[in-house]
Amino acid sequence: MTQQGVRWTTDQVLALAPDAASRKAGSRLGAAGPWSQTGGSDEGAVWGLCKGSGGKPYQTIVDTGGGTGPAYKCSCPSRKFPCKHALGxxxxxxxxxxxxxxxxxxxWAQPWLDGRRARAEQKQEPAAARGGGAPADxxxxxxxxxxxxxxxSTGTTELEQRLTDLLRGGLAQAEQAGYGLWEETAARMVDAQAPGLAARVRELGAIPASGPGWPARLLEECALIHLLDKGWQHRAALPADLATTVRSRIGLPTPPTSPPLRDRWLVLSQYDRADGHLTTRRIWLHGTETDRTALLLSFGAAGRAPSLALPxxxxxxxxxxxHPGARTLRADLTEQCAPPAPTTHRPRGVDIATALAAYGEALRQDxxxxxxxxxxxxxxxxxxPDADSWQLADADGKSALPLIPHSSPALWRLIALSGGTPLTAFGECGHQGFRPLAAWTSTSAAPVPLT
Structure with missing residues (x-):
């Protein structure tokens, strides 16, 4: 795909932008005017000099071949990846x-590209050849x-006491306490080396300000945290996969137990979530040969976009x-063996009833x-028909699935793409409804990103 004879589309390039501002700024640089010494190689490298506000142009390089996804290098001071110059x-x-x-x-570009290739080759070497292996002690x-x-264990015991105090005193005290109570509790979970618990506790602080019905939502989240606490405290009695899932939800590292899996992975969607402390990028893949779906996560500190971006x-x-665990879909991108390329493959679709059954089975295990x-x-x-909201309905009208309320931009794109006719939609099915992420019409070969 990244060879000079085959190009990405404009939409696929813009899908890599870390935010709307970068997308807009990059679009302005997508013309030949500010560029000089541009070029590309069959290995998937693209380079050029972009005129900036200073006297010296910015040196911009993009490597889309090999490694673990596209990589970017630019002499500009931007902390975004890719920056507007790489997008342009x-x-x-x-x-x-x-x-x-x-x-x-x-x-000025070749040394960085050579280093990228060398590191990719080094990752393919056996651990023993690099002096790896079992821990020294x-x-x-x-x-x-x-x-x-x-x-x-000490942290979960303390957290259980906090939850008990909350329920004994009544949920109204959570509204009065604000974020302070939960920030302190989350800090205690960080001290207990349970970052997964800390993140879930920190989210409790926002629920009382989330609008009508917040007590029920707070109680639901407290119940899930209580279940996780008890799962940890009784992990020895759990099935192996469920015990691994509990460790992962607590935030403990879980070494992989499955061998690496090679396939031609269709990049279904990519979108970011920010919580003020961390930006999490979620990239959904689907194996064209294995029919397997996988989730890649990439993280960036507050104010910085995650580094991994796939078209x-x-x-x-x-x-x-x-990753190990019961019904886990998360994986790490180990090696990119060839440049991205177009494909007409679509995931195997199901009706709404089958999708809900699959979600229920996954929820039972996790x-x-x-x-x-x-x-x-x-x-x-x-x-x-009975509410001021939208849903996805089967073409025969037998079943429908509500669309989550905060998916408005994706919703309008989905409506425009459909035009009242049936389509195929990929997304995340959860307790709040369906989040649309990509869609195909009867004539589209590639998924149309909705995020």
Whole structure:
């Protein structure tokens, strides 16, 4: 895909933008005017000099071939990845050879590209060849793990007492206490080395200000935290997969137990979530050969976009390493074996009843699951007959699934794409409804991103 004869589309480039401002600024740089010494190679490298406000142009390089996804290097001071110059260069490249002709990388770009290739090759070497292998002192590692487990146990006991006090005093005190109570409790969970619990506790502070019905939502979340506490305290009695899931939800590292999995992975969607402390990028993949769905997570500190970005609608030949746990879909991108390329593959779609059954089964095995990926076939966005909201209905009108209230931008894109006719939609099915992320019409070959 990244070879000079095949280009990404404009939409696929803009889907990599970390935010709307970068998308707009990058679009302005997608013309030949500010660029010089542009070029690209068959290995998937694109480079160019972009005129800025200073006397020296910015050196911009994008490597979309090999490694663990596209990589960007620019001499500008931006902390966003990709920056507006990388986006502009990719847009220029997407327009054809006139803007970015084939060529040999210049001296200022070649060392960085060579380093990227060398690191990718090094990752393929066996661990033993790099001096890896078992820890130098397994007994010391075991003692450290035991000490951390004891801290977590102490933290869960303290958290249980906090929840008990809340219920004994009544949920109204949570509204009066505001964020302070939960920030302090979350800090205690960080001290207990349970970052997963800390994140869930921190979210409790926002619920009392979330509008009507907040006491029920607060009680639901407290119940899930209580269940997680008890799961940790009785982990020895749990099935192995569920015990692994509990460890993961607590926030403890869980070494992979499954071998790496290679496939041509269709990039279904990519979107970010920000909570003030961290930006989390969620990238959904679907294996064209294995029919398996996987979730890649990438993180960026507050104010910085996550580094991993993949072009939605393309397929990449890559190896992923699945995380352990019951029904877990999360994986790490281990190696990208070839540049992304177009594909006409679609995930196998199901009707709404089958999708809900799949979500229910996944929830039974992982009670803390927020949502489950599903591809719905032959659905039409329609207004709910008894409420001022929207839903996805089967074309035959037998079943419908509500769309989550805060998916408005995606909703309007979905409605425009459908035009009242059935389409195929991929998204996340959760207790609040369906979040649409991508869709296909009867004539579209690649998924249309909705986020």
């Amino acid at each position: 260069l990719l847009l220029l490249w997407a327009a054809g050879d006139a803007g970015v002709p084939p060529g040999q990388a210049p001296e 397994p007994e010391a590692a075991r003692r450290r793990a035991d000490r951390r487990a004891q801290r977590v 939605a609608g393309l397929a990449l030949d890559a190896t992923i390493t699945p 009670p803390w699951l927020e949502s489950w990926p599903v591809t719905l076939t032959d659905v039409i966005p329609t207004r709910h």
